[in-house]
Amino acid sequence: MPSTDVTTLIRTELPRLAGSLRKVGELILEDPAAVTHCSAAELGRRTGTSQATVTRFCRAIGLDSYQHLLIELAQERGRGEVSDWGTAEIGPDISPDDDLERVVQVVGSADLRAIQQTIDRMDLDAIERVAQAMARARRIDVYGVGGSGVIAQETETRLFRIGCAVRGWTEVHAAATSAALLTPADVAIGISQSGATRETLEPLELAKERGATTVAITADPRSPLARAADIRLISSSSATSFPTTIVGARHSVLVLIDCLYVRVAQLSYQRASASLALTDHILGQHALKNRRAR
Numbered sequence: 001m002p003s004t005d006v007t008t009l010i011r012t013e014l015p016r017l018a019g020s021l022r023k024v025g026e027l028i029l030e031d032p033a034a035v036t037h038c039s040a041a042e043l044g045r046r047t048g049t050s051q052a053t054v055t056r057f058c059r060a061i062g063l064d065s066y067q068h069l070l071i072e073l074a075q076e077r078g079r080g081e082v083s084d085w086g087t088a089e090i091g092p093d094i095s096p097d098d099d100l101e102r103v104v105q106v107v108g109s110a111d112l113r114a115i116q117q118t119i120d121r122m123d124l125d126a127i128e129r130v131a132q133a134m135a136r137a138r139r140i141d142v143y144g145v146g147g148s149g150v151i152a153q154e155t156e157t158r159l160f161r162i163g164c165a166v167r168g169w170t171e172v173h174a175a176a177t178s179a180a181l182l183t184p185a186d187v188a189i190g191i192s193q194s195g196a197t198r199e200t201l202e203p204l205e206l207a208k209e210r211g212a213t214t215v216a217i218t219a220d221p222r223s224p225l226a227r228a229a230d231i232r233l234i235s236s237s238s239a240t241s242f243p244t245t246i247v248g249a250r251h252s253v254l255v256l257i258d259c260l261y262v263r264v265a266q267l268s269y270q271r272a273s274a275s276l277a278l279t280d281h282i283l284g285q286h287a288l289k290n291r292r293a294r
Helices: 006-016 019-030 040-046 051-060 066-081 100-120 124-136 147-161 172-180 198-209 224-228 249-267 269-285
Strands: 140-143 166-169 187-191 213-218 231-234 238-241 244-247
Touching: 006 019, 006 066, 019 040, 019 051, 040 051, 051 066, 100 249, 124 187, 124 213, 124 231, 124 249, 140 147, 140 172, 140 198, 147 166, 147 187, 147 249, 147 269, 166 172, 172 198, 187 198, 198 213, 198 224, 213 224, 213 249, 249 269
Parallel strands: 140 166, 140 187, 187 213, 213 231
Antiparallel strands: 238 244
């Protein structure tokens, strides 16, 4: 587990937890700093559960012990206090009466936190493996729906300009049809913040059956999408309190996409350079010329 974002891990796991385990997670997220001064027994009392429940919660989110949780919380707090992006000072809370300046500060801080956490947890070996597979791929499929569908289309736009045979699929029937036609010479990428979107998981699984190299881009490393893929790339996000919304997810995924785009361009430099040279003039041709006012 990355050492930078245990609270993000808890937010990710919380929807899968129920009853007393969920109560423990919610109280930790409510005041992580206070929890660092609690024993497991005291945290159990504060949540109306027990010490054993607190221990089970830690194991449910992938930690060895309650002591491991305390260490992660303390380290995360320390990083926040010396951070350049000031999240510790700003905090995640937005009330209905806050002015626009406060909203901009909180949202901007959450976006920056998500990007930084994605960079901190980036698996360079996985990035390299994906980029190498993409650079030599006969064809690249990118699957995503909703907000992830927009990112799938942006991925297509980036890679298409450097000569990749790529298509972003945002409709499940079309995605499944394309996946069924893939071969071991191809790459399939599924994008889903939760990693549990059926419309993205199904074509990725089919692509894997066809022998294609499969890649999951998700915030949840233990999600069905992550488990189904040959290679997984983990993004991040942050939460604000008004409403309870995850922000920064799109920015953090685009960090991964941009790293892949640049690396693929490096690995296929002659093709990428030739493609860009053939298309660079298009934007200029369609730009409105400055006209002198009459």
